[in-house]
Amino acid sequence: MFDGLDPVLLSRIQFAFTISFHILFPAFTIGLASWLAVLEWRWLRTGNPVYAEVYRMWVKIFAVTFGMGVVSGVVMSFQLGTNWSVFSDRAGNVLGPLLGFEVLTAFFLEASFLGVMLFGWNRVSPRMHFSATVIVAVGTLISAFWILSANSWMQTPQGFAVAKDGLFYPSNWLQIIFNPSFPFRFVHMVTAAYLTTAFVVAGVGAFYLWRSIYLRHARVMLGMAMIMAIFVAPVQLLLGDMHGLNTLEHQPTKVAAIEGLWETERGAPLRLFGWPDQEHEITRYAIEIPRLSSLILTHSLDGEVKGLKHWPRNERPPVAAVFWSFRIMVGIGILMIVTGLSGLVLFLRKRLFDTRWFQYWCMALTPAGFLAVLAGWLVTEVGRQPYIIQGYMRTADAGSPLLSTPVAMSLTAFIVTYSFVFGAGTYYILKLIANGPDTEDDAYGSHGVKQPPLITTLGSEKGGRHV
Amino acid sequence: MFSFDTFLDLPLIWFGLIAAAIFLYVLLDGFDLGVGILFPFAPSEQCRDRMMNSIAPFWDGNETWLVLSGGGLFAAFPLAYSILMPALYIPVTCMLLGLIFRGVAFEFRFKAHRSRGIWDYSFHFGSLAAALMQGMILGAFVQGIAVEGRSFGGSPLDWLNAYSVMTGIALIFGYALLGATWLVMKTDGIAQVWARKCAAYVLGLVGLFLVVVSISMPMMDERIQNLWFSSPNLFRLLPVPLLTIFFFGLIWSDLHRGHETRPFFLGIGVFLTGYIGLGVSLWPWLVPFEVTFRQAAAAGPTQSLLLVGTVILLPVVLTYTAYCYYIFRGKASHESTY
Numbered sequence: 057m058f059d060g061l062d063p064v065l066l067s068r069i070q071f072a073f074t075i076s077f078h079i080l081f082p083a084f085t086i087g088l089a090s091w092l093a094v095l096e097w098r099w100l101r102t103g104n105p106v107y108a109e110v111y112r113m114w115v116k117i118f119a120v121t122f123g124m125g126v127v128s129g130v131v132m133s134f135q136l137g138t139n140w141s142v143f144s145d146r147a148g149n150v151l152g153p154l155l156g157f158e159v160l161t162a163f164f165l166e167a168s169f170l171g172v173m174l175f176g177w178n179r180v181s182p183r184m185h186f187s188a189t190v191i192v193a194v195g196t197l198i199s200a201f202w203i204l205s206a207n208s209w210m211q212t213p214q215g216f217a218v219a220k221d222g223l224f225y226p227s228n229w230l231q232i233i234f235n236p237s238f239p240f241r242f243v244h245m246v247t248a249a250y251l252t253t254a255f256v257v258a259g260v261g262a263f264y265l266w267r268s269i270y271l272r273h274a275r276v277m278l279g280m281a282m283i284m285a286i287f288v289a290p291v292q293l294l295l296g297d298m299h300g301l302n303t304l305e306h307q308p309t310k311v312a313a314i315e316g317l318w319e320t321e322r323g324a325p326l327r328l329f330g331w332p333d334q335e336h337e338i339t340r341y342a343i344e345i346p347r348l349s350s351l352i353l354t355h356s357l358d359g360e361v362k363g364l365k366h367w368p369r370n371e372r373p374p375v376a377a378v379f380w381s382f383r384i385m386v387g388i389g390i391l392m393i394v395t396g397l398s399g400l401v402l403f404l405r406k407r408l409f410d411t412r413w414f415q416y417w418c419m420a421l422t423p424a425g426f427l428a429v430l431a432g433w434l435v436t437e438v439g440r441q442p443y444i445i446q447g448y449m450r451t452a453d454a455g456s457p458l459l460s461t462p463v464a465m466s467l468t469a470f471i472v473t474y475s476f477v478f479g480a481g482t483y484y485i486l487k488l489i490a491n492g493p494d495t496e497d498d499a500y501g502s503h504g505v506k507q508p509p510l511i512t513t514l515g516s517e518k519g520g521r522h523v
Numbered sequence: 524m525f526s527f528d529t530f531l532d533l534p535l536i537w538f539g540l541i542a543a544a545i546f547l548y549v550l551l552d553g554f555d556l557g558v559g560i561l562f563p564f565a566p567s568e569q570c571r572d573r574m575m576n577s578i579a580p581f582w583d584g585n586e587t588w589l590v591l592s593g594g595g596l597f598a599a600f601p602l603a604y605s606i607l608m609p610a611l612y613i614p615v616t617c618m619l620l621g622l623i624f625r626g627v628a629f630e631f632r633f634k635a636h637r638s639r640g641i642w643d644y645s646f647h648f649g650s651l652a653a654a655l656m657q658g659m660i661l662g663a664f665v666q667g668i669a670v671e672g673r674s675f676g677g678s679p680l681d682w683l684n685a686y687s688v689m690t691g692i693a694l695i696f697g698y699a700l701l702g703a704t705w706l707v708m709k710t711d712g713i714a715q716v717w718a719r720k721c722a723a724y725v726l727g728l729v730g731l732f733l734v735v736v737s738i739s740m741p742m743m744d745e746r747i748q749n750l751w752f753s754s755p756n757l758f759r760l761l762p763v764p765l766l767t768i769f770f771f772g773l774i775w776s777d778l779h780r781g782h783e784t785r786p787f788f789l790g791i792g793v794f795l796t797g798y799i800g801l802g803v804s805l806w807p808w809l810v811p812f813e814v815t816f817r818q819a820a821a822a823g824p825t826q827s828l829l830l831v832g833t834v835i836l837l838p839v840v841l842t843y844t845a846y847c848y849y850i851f852r853g854k855a856s857h858e859s860t861y
Contacts, residue, residue, distance in 0.1 A: 120630045127626040137608025148601020149822045156598035160836040171580030456609035466616045484634040
């Protein structure tokens, strides 16, 4: 039925599809877990119930997202074997421990203490509950550490030897774990996750402010999110630049594709936009800024940058996808920095929480982080093709001995299931946002108990303004 | 590069560890999936809420043992992983899809109002599919896997036959037994009365399937037959079936006498004896009957590093897992608690 299709191509599409879906959840939960820890800490320190109410609202969203992250993540741990068995066989000696340690150091930690975080309110002390939140947050970071180390090793492999049987054998674990691109990829991804969360939170806060509901909570959300946008978004640009320079050193083909650069040039221009034509080896309709590419990449106006023609055709990645994904990622990053700057100006003018256009702006940027994360991963994963292990093993040689039909069927099943299940998940998250936080006022009212003493209300008002 | 393979039998240690991880997964997710299998038959909506709440804090940690089994197999025996996964492509994929529908139901069900029914069924059929596929994987595994060079050499539907369908159904009832005895322990009132009835009913079927599997296994392969029925072995292995029969009798009487916690642990005993019986029969194959665990073992340095990490981390993991079970001890309530 699907005999005309290449099973490896289908496996590539399936892996790209399932991992793209999956990365959205960790990108959100890594940031959310840390933010929840900060909220609970603020609550324990100040006693201000607004923090607890914001926490309880977002912990529900966290639980839904985390659940989806778990089930889509289990799929990933089996797909290496089902679809990429030759890769698993050859690279297992090196990558196995990294993935094994991810399970032992992170997954169990997150899974066990998530239960305490969600259901433990009345069963453990507030301190223990706070510890559980912190442990989950740390767990998400440890998980990112191992998986990004494994991914980075595939991009910039070292600390191994290939034996006569074609298998990769480890020779230095520290070199394997701390391979050249890992530190950059790790900080870049964690920062991206923090920004992703910040912009979702900012969007929701802006939505409440726009509707004039849950104002105290909305200020906490938008205020804290703006702190991230003001301070972290510019740092991310810097980290991205460092990551790029590292890529230039170790994966120059990827950088040439990012730049849409075909000829090796001194004083290479920066192409803002254009249409890379893989067949004719040229970037059409390019809008260029002279010498800027050389300046960014070599920190010299007439530094030499290698063009794609330097490598044979079968060593080059699909250029247009890398070129455009990169521009989407950077474009969103710039929008985030602009948001931070605007937020700062508005804050100094004391207009941060009541400026209409800024509320629309923040609402529009709610999904920005997700798009940037996806675009960024497209750059780095498509950009390293045709290799699965840079320089040593091609993706085309890594697939399982499968027929097309089962892979086509599983791909269809994954697309249908993910669209339905994760569509529903998104719907429930939107519903939780629409419901808003359960405020103290409501709770007291519904139980027919009197309002708490005035002093609490005053305290919370003050706390609300504080951010 | 450190390696302990000069003074430790690393492949054997890892074979034991992976076998233990798989067994823990079967037990822990077994009762979760069992609860899902019994879910629509519960006497009331309130019972269903309680069933869900009794496993909600644990299911995620339990499923992590599956990731550890898969990841551990990849890390410690990459060759076995890369032969078995393509061989079992369809059932593994179906199991994963089942686990997706099962896993998201925990969160979605309490958020949904009008569409709650969808997630009730998603929970039930997801659990059912995952259990069926795991049983079929077991059935296909014991019948042997075709190997060519370092890869799977069979066809995509090798795993599908009457025998694997039988083992699939058998595991559904096995998990239902664990789920029912878990509910006896974690609930009271009408939920517990109902769970007792379920457990007693399912117990008979589990016994029937165990007999069928025990008779068919030696008939399938001469080596297994020789192993069990040659004279010194017969007496050494006799405790395994005898213990199983003893456990069955005890569960049966416990269920009718009001014991609350013991049936669950006796159910674990039944699984343990069954697992040991299987392990003895399949020794030393990791890909029956083509690749032994020694042939599939990862390089010495790889298994050594993993061992260092595991020796440090596994006790920690077990400790806090036990702590979390301790926090949520006692009967489950029907109220949504967060």
